[in-house]
Amino acid sequence: MSFGGPQWPQEPQQHGQQQPYGQQPNPFPGAQAPQTPDWGALADASAAGRRRKRWLVIGGGALATLVVGAIVATAVVSSGKGDETAKNGSVTPTGSAAPSDSATPEPTFSSVAPPPPPNPKDFISNETKDKAPLSAEGLFPGKKLTMSGRAYKKGATSSTTNCASVTQGPLGSILKQNGCDRVIRATYVKDGVAITVGVAVFSTEAEALKAKAQAKGGVAPLAGSGVGEFCRATVCLRRSNSIGRYAYFTTAGFADGKKVTTADRPVYEASDDLATFAFNQIYARGRTQASAAAAAPGE
Template sequence: MSFGHGGPFGPGGPDSSTPDWEALADESESRDKRRRWLFIGGGALATVAVAGIVATAVITSNKDNGNNLPHAQQLPDEPDAPKPSFSEVSVPPPPNPRDYITDPKKDTAALTPDTLFPEKSMVIDKRSYPRMTTAATDDCTAGTHGALGSVLKHNGCKKLLRATYSKDGVAVTVGVAVFDSKDAAFKVKDANKPSLAPLAGGGVGAFCEGTACTMYTNATGRYAYFTIAGNLDGSAVTKASTKALQIGRDGGRYAYNRIWQRGTDQAAKAARAQS
């Protein structure tokens, strides 16, 4: 039922003085809204005012360092958070075997036929040749023929070590000459005078005397190394002499391997000492 203007009895009826409740309610609601907004607005102003007071107090406290505020306390600065520290540990690189076969100050291991040629057989790939005899001399010219001796002496050869290996009618003598520097060893290599004297003994007779043989020379670190290989029956080595040519090549590889192993062993020992 509506109580608006012209209520149920029509305009000018006996209830025409009845208040317009909806209008009154609207007006009351409007007043309530105004009061609420004023209250909220006043609260906001109050909040702003309080914030301003607090800000002023804080600023004043900072300026006066608490001297004008009897109840204010100066708080200590917050310490910086601890920072992690890292110790710088420098791990040295592993020793290089080449350094030990190049520098006489590092290359201090015993150097004898037993240490340089310790195996009973020379093994290269699947080929094996028994060791027959060994020798060493401080007079490097004593284990050479021809021009090689003078080249070794001129470049300061300290020692010449030899070993002979033999199998199936052929033999090879491997020679290793020691110097004080890499430069000296490579000068001997570049001279290319590979006339190493073959070493007989241990069941191997003289070979490569007055007949063609295969010879080889090279250098690594402070070592120059040589081979001389031939047929035990005294025949000349030719391109068809596959066994003699093979044992000569294998002798060169074996000499290099043994020198390098010497450096490797000393480097490994130094690495263990560092750990």
């Protein structure tokens, strides 16, 4: 009878017959009977065999699982390569040369630096370059001006080549000695304060600088166009400055003839505003001419 594992061992055969299980009478009188098998040891041996077979089965299953896992991993890696190829385009075959970078031209730059832009001051520092038209309306356009939120109404304007004729005190002779070519004037008023600004034109910057350094007296106040006489036989504020070949002067005071003191802030503000405006207008001449020269460098 089989129990599913190794067959139970059988006793030795005698006279060609199978020995029955269990204790039998001794067939050989006078001789020692064969010993009965150790059935417990046989049972233990059979159980150990079954256990070995079971572990073999489990080990074989685990090995099969590892093999299947390796196959799946290989398939996943292969699939990933395929996706990457599809995403990034065709892969350059081994041994073939990659496309040359020379196919895309690189930008080139000139090693010669462009010339610097013209300096506006160069155009207002010498009459050989300062060729733009010059007039009273060009320097003082419109009917009013606003500086720092303060509005001034324009009065009369004038332009003359007789520089000394439109000055007070020693300034006339100083302008003449330094080669003054012309004086352009304009008067402005605001809240009872009147200011005349005069721009003296010279051939060079050096002449204008010298006239400014020597300046005494002032530009004569210009009445007219709604502005009465002012700064006659009274105290007024006189100032002078220069830029390029232009020297500019201001005479500021009260329209009613009142003397100006250091406490009269509106008079000082008006003088500063008109001097700043004159400076800006002269510099604008240089900037305009410099821009035109930059746009036509061959001329």
